């Protein structure tokens with residue numbers, strides 16, 4: 290008997306996944322995992338059954354279900370139409386419980402200190418621009434190429450004692466961001482807090498940025514699931530978004546019979 294399956298009755302790899310357990314902590318990527326990839330991020334459409342399905346599993350796992358995405362949490366909330374625990378911007382925005390406030394990881398707070406150190410320098414030359422991004426800070430000197438060396442030296446000095454902050458050199462821009470923050474870091478951080486702590490992590494994703502998550506979940510003895518093709522550290526694979534949603538329906542039916 291086939292309790293669930295892929296399209297066209299084809300044999301799909303989710304059949305090898307272990308049976309869903311109440312002690313799981315489920316971490317889910319959004320684009321390409323819960324929703325088909327769209328030509329434009331705003332054009333993404335979700336299966337109408339998805340919000341209810343996620344709410345059921347969230348409740349049956351006592352709140353241990355989180356979305357882990359590169360998107361802002363405000364966008365995820367809008368698209369999913371249900372508020373869940375989540376990590377946004379690859380872990381730079383964290384929310385452990387649906388009602389909790391969104392906060393940055395500890396490393397991102399160092400960015401505020403860096404900003405204070407750079408503000409005076411940038412204010413003194415209106416050709417320079419300091420751009421704030423979620424958890425990151427970019428110093429642009431495109432209008433002031435003569436300041437390139439000075440900007441590089443200043444950035445190096447200003448970040449020397451900020452442990453964990455890494456500076457990326459772009460074209461006429463220096464971007465400082467927490468080096469260790471990624472989806473794996475986000476999952477690891479959430480696994481240290483209730484309601485996730487002590488559970489078996491299960492993470493599903495489709496893209497290269499999900500590999501950090503697979504690595505952590507494998508190290509924690511959990512279950513890693515890659516959607517679609519491509520090299521991966523994940524131990525299980527599913528064909529596509531629809532196959533994965535079918536599997537989530539199976540998870541919901543096992544957990545809430």
Ligand SMILES: [Mg+2]
Pocket residue numbers: 318319320321322494495496
């Ligand atoms: Mg994705």
